[in-house]
Each structure stands twice: as structure tokens, then as C-alpha cells.
Amino acid sequence: MGILGAIGLAINVASAVVLLPHRGGDANVRAVWLFSRNDAIGNVAVVIAALLVAWTRTPWPDLVVAVVVAGLFLQSSFSTIRDARGDLRSARDGR
Secondary structure (H helix, E strand, C coil): CHHHHHHHHHHHHHHHHHHHHHCCCCHHHHHHHHHHHHHHHHHHHHHHHHHHHHHHCCCHHHHHHHHHHHHHHHHHHHHHHHHHHHHHHHHHHCC
16 A cells, blocks of 8 residues: 555656646646645555554554545535636626
């Protein structure tokens, strides 16, 4: 699990770096940026959880990471919905 998390981290960090200049764009671009950032954070958390599970021999680190990552994605989804609504308002007002 830790090895796959590390591979995913490398890929997601590369994606996030490419998207970094565009993170202030419209709702679609911002959503892609947030998803890439969250994936990279999730990969770091998975690697740390894998090390802690191996060290402690309990599933608790994995469960804690799952809850934290779920909260992070939930927060990002609310942010994406808010941005999309703002874009819709701007498009409607611009007609």
C-alpha cells in the first residue's frame, strides 16, 4: 500500500505542479486543481498510514487517514459547488 501511495504521490504532484498556474481559473479548472492537490495529500497520508499500520500492527492509522481524507474531499466538493454557482451567476448576469 505504501509503495502504490508513493507512486501515486509522484504522479499527483506532477499534475498539481502543471495545474498550479491555473488554480484561480473558472470552476472547472479550480476543481481539477483541487482534486489533484487532494490526491497528492491523500497519497502522503496513505504512505504515512501504511508506515504507522506496519509499526503499530493496528488498523487505526488507516481508519484515521480515511476519515481525514474524506473530510478533505468533502470540503473541496463544497468549494467546487460554490465556485460553479458563482460561474453560473456570472454567466446569467452577463447575458
